[in-house]
Amino acid sequence: MLSKKECLRRFYQQFQFDDQVLITIDPDPDALASALAVKRLLWRHVSHTKIALIRPIKRWNNIAMVKLLKIPCQDINSISTKDYSKFVLVDGQPHHNEVFRSFSYNVIIDHHPFQEVSYPCHPLECSIEKRPFFDIRPSYGSTSTILTEYLKTSRIKPSSSLATALAYGIKTDTRNFERQTLEDDIRAFLFLYPFVNRYTLNKIEISDLSIEDLKFFDEALKHYTVSKHRIFVFMDEVPSHDILVILSEFFLKLHEISFSVVAGIVDSSLVIVGRSDGRKHVGEFLKKAFGNAGSAGGHGAMGRAEIPLEYIRKKYNVPICERNIIEKFVFDSIE
Numbered sequence: 013m014l015s016k017k018e019c020l021r022r023f024y025q026q027f028q029f030d031d032q033v034l035i036t037i038d039p040d041p042d043a044l045a046s047a048l049a050v051k052r053l054l055w056r057h058v059s060h061t062k063i064a065l066i067r068p069i070k071r072w073n074n075i076a077m078v079k080l081l082k083i084p085c086q087d088i089n090s091i092s093t094k095d096y097s098k099f100v101l102v103d104g105q106p107h108h109n110e111v112f113r114s115f116s117y118n119v120i121i122d123h124h125p126f127q128e129v130s131y132p133c134h135p136l137e138c139s140i141e142k143r144p145f146f147d148i149r150p151s152y153g154s155t156s157t158i159l160t161e162y163l164k165t166s167r168i169k170p171s172s173s174l175a176t177a178l179a180y181g182i183k184t185d186t187r188n189f190e191r192q193t194l195e196d197d198i199r200a201f202l203f204l205y206p207f208v209n210r211y212t213l214n215k216i217e218i219s220d221l222s223i224e225d226l227k228f229f230d231e232a233l234k235h236y237t238v239s240k241h242r243i244f245v246f247m248d249e250v251p252s253h254d255i256l257v258i259l260s261e262f263f264l265k266l267h268e269i270s271f272s273v274v275a276g277i278v279d280s281s282l283v284i285v286g287r288s289d290g291r292k293h294v295g296e297f298l299k300k301a302f303g304n305a306g307s308a309g310g311h312g313a314m315g316r317a318e319i320p321l322e323y324i325r326k327k328y329n330v331p332i333c334e335r336n337i338i339e340k341f342v343f344d345s346i347e
């Protein structure tokens with residue numbers, strides 16, 4: 013394992029002053045924050061850096077993050093990639109994606125499991141000039157942690173927006189330090205904390221809805237059934253299962269409710285999302301009720317089932333699946 017100083021030295025060794033550097037990312041919070049950190053590290057070391065997104069940002073939290081922290085980034089399809097002399101990949105590896113595979117990277121910094129076959133050349137087998145620099149630490153909770161260490165080692169005081177981005181990257185990837193967290197992740201977070209804008213961080217964390225989504229709440233409030241401490245909600249078509257998760261978590265906020273189930277149609281499937289305060293095992297419940305009809309499972313507190321509408325249509329021998337049929341199917345299944 014290289015020392016932190018040596019990692020930083022090798023990182024800088026890849027670049028010259030006249031380089032145009034393209035940083036490619038699959039835009040989740042950890043990747044966005046890591047890319048912003050690379051941009052900061054390379055400031056005044058290269059001629060130009062650009063952050064390229066391999067897919068559009070969809071989640072509202074991430075849109076809020078980019079907007080509030082003013083993270084400069086652009087869709088990769090609107091960039092002429094041949095104008096760039098160096099390529100950096102953070103929070104990902106070439107085998108994760110076809111777009112990543114199409115680049116020959118000079119630097120790869122990541123925390124996902126290491127896959128050697130995916131590299132353009134083995135670090136010990138290619139010539140020094142062609143040797144890419146990669147720093148892969150699968151034990152780390154986030155790539156933001158690695159980049160925070162780079163900033164620390166290079167004695168850069170992060171700006172408030174960079175610190176906020178990295179803190180959010182660490183928090184989301186470790187799910188607030190509840191999973192795969194090392195002491196290093198906590199130490200990095202503590203280093204960033206004095207520079208973090210806590211109001212902005214909080215606004216980003218809670219921004220998981222848009223005004224347009226309010227219509228789903230409106231619909232949910234018209235179509236719920238409460239029985240004892242359980243609530244069942246039936247939605248029509250929804251754009252993705254995310255809104256079902258938000259609704260399911262929302263209804264669990266009711267102190268009388270210990271178990272919430274929200275069903276809706278996503279594409280041509282009935283998706284059922286369950287949340288529980290732990291008294292009833294959601295995964296087992298969904299598996300028992302819907303396991304024969306489609307895929308179903310989960311943990312004690314959260315679970316999900318997905319049933320093709322075609323299955324329900326055939327089961328009840330109807331031309332199309334109307335809301336009442338779907339409700340009947342759900343209630344028949346859980347009885």
Ligand SMILES: [Mn+2]
Pocket residue numbers: 042043103123153154155185
């Ligand atoms: Mn990550």
